Amino acid sequence: MNQPRRYVLRxxxxxxxxxxxxxxxxxxxxxxxxxxxxxxxxDKRRVQKQAxxxxxxxLPLVLPETLSSLDRxxxxxxxxxxxxxxxxxxxxxxxxxxxxxxxRVIPAPSWFVQDFPVDIELDGELWMARGKFEELSAAVxxxxxxxxxxxxxxxxxxxxxxxxxxxxxxxxxLQSLVKRLRxxxxxxxxxxEFATLAAINNHFxxxxxxxxxxxVLHAKQASFIGARNAAMFKYKPFFDAExxxxxxxxxxxxxxxxxxxxLVENRDGLRFKIGSGFSDEMRDKPLPVGTWLTYRYRELNxxxxxxxxxxxxxxxxx
Numbered sequence: 001m002n003q004p005r006r007y008v009l010r011x012x013x014x015x016x017x018x019x020x021x022x023x024x025x026x027x028x029x030x031x032x033x034x035x036x037x038x039x040x041x042x043d044k045r046r047v048q049k050q051a052x053x054x055x056x057x058x059l060p061l062v063l064p065e066t067l068s069s070l071d072r073x074x075x076x077x078x079x080x081x082x083x084x085x086x087x088x089x090x091x092x093x094x095x096x097x098x099x100x101x102x103x104r105v106i107p108a109p110s111w112f113v114q115d116f117p118v119d120i121e122l123d124g125e126l127w128m129a130r131g132k133f134e135e136l137s138a139a140v141x142x143x144x145x146x147x148x149x150x151x152x153x154x155x156x157x158x159x160x161x162x163x164x165x166x167x168x169x170x171x172x173x174l175q176s177l178v179k180r181l182r183x184x185x186x187x188x189x190x191x192x193e194f195a196t197l198a199a200i201n202n203h204f205x206x207x208x209x210x211x212x213x214x215x216v217l218h219a220k221q222a223s224f225i226g227a228r229n230a231a232m233f234k235y236k237p238f239f240d241a242e243x244x245x246x247x248x249x250x251x252x253x254x255x256x257x258x259x260x261x262x263l264v265e266n267r268d269g270l271r272f273k274i275g276s277g278f279s280d281e282m283r284d285k286p287l288p289v290g291t292w293l294t295y296r297y298r299e300l301n302x303x304x305x306x307x308x309x310x311x312x313x314x315x316x317x318x
Contacts, residue, residue, distance in 0.1 A: 059092050059103055060161050060226025061123065064216055067233040070197050070204075073217065074230070077200055081171065081191035084207055085214040085234055086156055087133045088125035089140055089318070093155075095119040100318035106140055109150050115183050122174075124157035124189065130211035137316065151185075158189040158216075161226060168220040191218070208237050238296045241266060241306070242315045245291045249273065251283070258283040262311070264293070270305055277311030287314060 067073065073080070090101040098106045098113055106126075116122070128136045129152075139149035157178065163170040171191055178188050194200045204215050214236030222231035243264035251260025259282065261275030274295050278286075287293060292315035297306035 059094075059099065059101065060121075060224075061090070061092065061101060062159050062161075062224070062226060062232060063228035064218075064232040064234040065228065065230055066239065067217070067235040068239075070201055070235065073197070073233065075219070077197050078193065078195050079221070080194075080217040080219055081167070082194060082200055082203060083158065083189045083191050083216050083218070084212050085216045085236065086125045086127045086189065087130065087213040088127035088156065089133075089136060091124060091126045091155060092161075093117075093120075093122040095121055098155075102318045104318060107143065107145065108140070109145055109147055112150055112153075112155075112185065115181060116186070117177065117181065120177070121161040122155075122157050123159040123161050124155055127154050127156050128152050130213075134313070141318075154185045154187050156187045156189050158218075159224070161224065163224055165223075166220060167218055167222045167224075167231075170224065204235065238298060239306075240294055240296045240312060242292050242294055243267075243274070245287055245289050245293060246271060247289065248286050249275075255283060259286040262286070262293070264295070266306075268304065270303075272305045272309060274309045274311050282311075291315075 091106060092099045092101065093113070093116055095118055098108045098116075100106055126136060126140055128139075135149075136153065139146060139153065142149075157174050160170040160174050160177075163173060171188075174188055178186050192203065194203065200215070200217075207215060214234060217233045217235065219231040222229075225231065243266040245262050246265050247263040248259055249261040249263055250256070251258050259278065261273040263271060264274055265271045274293075277296075294312045294315045295306065295309045296312045297309045299307050301307055
């Protein structure tokens, strides 16, 4: 048994010495249940991960770099198109099927994709509205389709994979394609031009005040590169990243007997605590140890640890 499981079992047993059975909290029951089931859970996650890898295919996705400050933007502001960063689910049309970024097939209704172009690839986001990510994420993953939910979803395009020429030309081609197809839920992500950093910053603040996640800046003259590249940047008021739950830390005061914080480890091997962003339900029934989550933070301290890390959602590899 590894150290985290020994820890939770020892803490639970020690707690029984001075806690009556009637006062054992749901949090404690979840901790012990998790410890006893963790071996099976670990094997299940490993098998599922391997299955996802077998199912997935490499997609030529344009991936933006993170911009920590607009002052670090390369070139002139007028060299870029600026668009809203949608908090949606990345989707790729390969000319035949709609795919998650992992390459798995999205179970979309046949009517949703029947008029999409054949043998023309499209990259974009499935999107409902600002602040609707959780509802969207659930809708596009249901094994049993809810057609009413899908009627609220739009496929918002921002790239024409393998398109030739500069991004400005590909953007015009996308506009022409969408206009020709006349599919009501097929949209273009608007690209706006600005002459100064101050104007971009004002636009950024207007969008985020209205609930947007941030902005994306794409170099007008960029050729298509289906990978992370320095011709495209995302700029947000907060950064987000992923970490794995290592241990549950019990709370104090009104959170005694409940989850107080997660001890997590990020992809760089750094461990730190995340103690905010939880609902009461999650404090009673926390994510199992080993689960990956997405957290939000403002900046990194000199040691590389995120400042003001807040739980955002359970991480989804898709």
